[in-house]
Amino acid sequence: MTRIEQRKLARYPLQKQPDAQLVLRVGTVRHNIGEIRDISDHGISFRLDKGVDPASQVAIEYADPTIQVEVYGQVAWCSRIPEVQPPLPSVPEFILGIELLSPMTLYAVLQKR
Numbered sequence: 001m002t003r004i005e006q007r008k009l010a011r012y013p014l015q016k017q018p019d020a021q022l023v024l025r026v027g028t029v030r031h032n033i034g035e036i037r038d039i040s041d042h043g044i045s046f047r048l049d050k051g052v053d054p055a056s057q058v059a060i061e062y063a064d065p066t067i068q069v070e071v072y073g074q075v076a077w078c079s080r081i082p083e084v085q086p087p088l089p090s091v092p093e094f095i096l097g098i099e100l101l102s103p104m105t106l107y108a109v110l111q112k113r
Contacts, residue, residue: 011038011045018110020064024048024096026056033060039107043076043099051078051094058098062109069109073100 014036022033034047044060052058056075062068076097100106 011040012107013038014110018062018064020062022046023061024052024098025059025061026052030061036110037095039104039110041104043073043097044106045095045097047081048094048096051080052096054078060098060100060106062106067109069106071100071102071106073098075099 017036022036024031024033031048031050031052034049037045037047039045052075054075054077057072058075059070059072061070076099078094078096081093081095
């Protein structure tokens, strides 16, 4: 099933992907975030190698030698990316939308990296 984009707010694509790894923390489990699709005034969308249940409480962590940021939110939606044939083990299989409590803090940090 394909997810139909329903967000009404403007989306801000990043000029480039961050140099340091972003991590999605779900409880005590940590997942490396793949490509960031965009950020809006209320959240972020990105690729991930695992599915996460909607409404799960999460944190996104970013750290480089000069700054460390952690923002909190919950999974708004999670969709499987249509399969690539043949399957590629290193390609993230899911796209997630996360509703964040302070998305513009994360956006400001990522834009400068």
